[in-house]
Amino acid sequence: MNISIPSILLGLGGKCLLNWSLVFLQKNHICRSFLGVFSVSLTVVDTLLTLSVTALHGDGHALLGLKLTRYHVCLLVQIIGQVYSTLQWPVVVVAALDHFFTATRRFQSTNTRSRRVICLFVSGLLWSLAALYIFLLSGFRPVVEDVSHNQCWIFHTSQILHVTVFLLLTVSCAALHAWCSTRLLKIPPLNDQITNQSRAHCRGSVVHQALQIFLNTWALFLVFLAVLLLLPVVIPAYLGLNVAWLCFLNSLLIAVVLCAVCSRGLAAVPPDSFCEWRFKFSLAAEDRT
Structure with a gap:
């Protein structure tokens, strides 16, 4: 163009x-x-x-x-x-x-x-x-x-939309997995299954809260990206990589990492100036269960 x-x-x-x-x-x-x-x-x-x-x-x-x-x-x-x-x-x-x-x-x-x-x-x-x-x-x-x-x-760039779609699909799969695990936990457990179900509850809660924190901050930006994806709008390549995009990417990657490592025990949250990654329960409780 x-x-x-x-x-x-x-x-x-x-x-x-x-x-x-x-x-x-x-x-x-x-x-x-x-x-x-x-x-x-x-x-x-x-x-x-x-x-x-x-x-x-x-x-x-x-x-x-x-x-x-x-x-x-x-x-x-x-x-x-x-x-x-x-x-x-x-x-x-x-x-x-x-x-x-x-x-x-x-x-x-x-x-x-x-x-x-x-x-x-x-x-x-x-x-x-x-x-x-x-x-x-x-x-x-x-x-x-x-x-x-x-x-x-x-030249124009489309990598931003590709990266966004891929990472959002990853987060969506994690959310779907957590929701399915929560549904299965409604079945009355046996005594030796209580610990596993408590850990699954913890994982599901981490995923749910991580997605909620992320969407509370970046929902409007996601709408903007959706408009770029649906409309025939092109982004010049020299504008494609910018700090605003990297800030959004930082929060999105943190959400993905939290969903990925919550089952192994979270030690620390990477720095983020836009999302306040605070949860309503201790993330170490899983190990004490």
């Missing part, structure tokens, strides 16, 4: 403003998780992209003897958009593993500084691998011809 360069600058400027606002909103624990560190790196990359497009906008600019034109602006935005699209699923996988290790405290001996260094290293590695994939393996072909003056051809 063709988008004018001023419109691209306006979108990037608004995205940067939103990104920095959300980063400062979460400043107390933004670097306590992989998604927080990656959000900071994304904000920095978006800012550099916005400044670069602003500086290169128009003709006649020169850098190291190379004349830079609007074609270089279009090329830069297209490359960054493809990198953002490539990063969607790797970020989901790494963030899910990070939340799982936090919830189960697999690395209790890792201090805060070491954790930040690891998250920073993984973030840099993902950016580097995504860029290498785009240039060497993806067969990416930029479109910089046959566009009118002061416009760029921009």
Whole structure:
């Protein structure tokens, strides 16, 4: 799709403003998780992209003897958009593993500084691998011809909707499993089945409360995503990855992890600035039953 360069600058400027606002909103624990560190790196990359497009906008600019034109602006935005699209699923996988290790405290001996260094290293590695994939393996072909003056051809992204549908289906399956377990528990138990049924009640309660907490915060955002899914609306690739989406993804992954590990005993809840993950009973009660 063709988008004018001023419109691209306006979108990037608004995205940067939103990104920095959300980063400062979460400043107390933004670097306590992989998604927080990656959000900071994304904000920095978006800012550099916005400044670069602003500086290169128009003709006649020169850098190291190379004349830079609007074609270089279009090329830069297209490359960054493809990198953002490539990063969607790797970020989901790494963030899910990070939340799982936090919830189960697999690395209790890792201090805060070491954790930040690891998250920073993984973030840099993902950016580097995504860029290498785009240039060497993806067969990416930029479109910089046959566009009118002061416009760029921009690729769109659909990974956001794919990720959302997949994770919501996962949470729905967990909720269905908890509901079916609760229904089966209505059958009068034998004496040696009381402990198992108490644990099943605990698991079902965790799943129910996790979904309720998540929906109380993000219901309107889910409606917005549903509208994007049902209507023929396309998202420019350079806007697809943003801190608001990562905040939603953080809460959704926490809900998925809580549903997954509640049967093993929850040790800690990953940091979240939007959902208050407090339950009405002790999560350690399962082990004492």
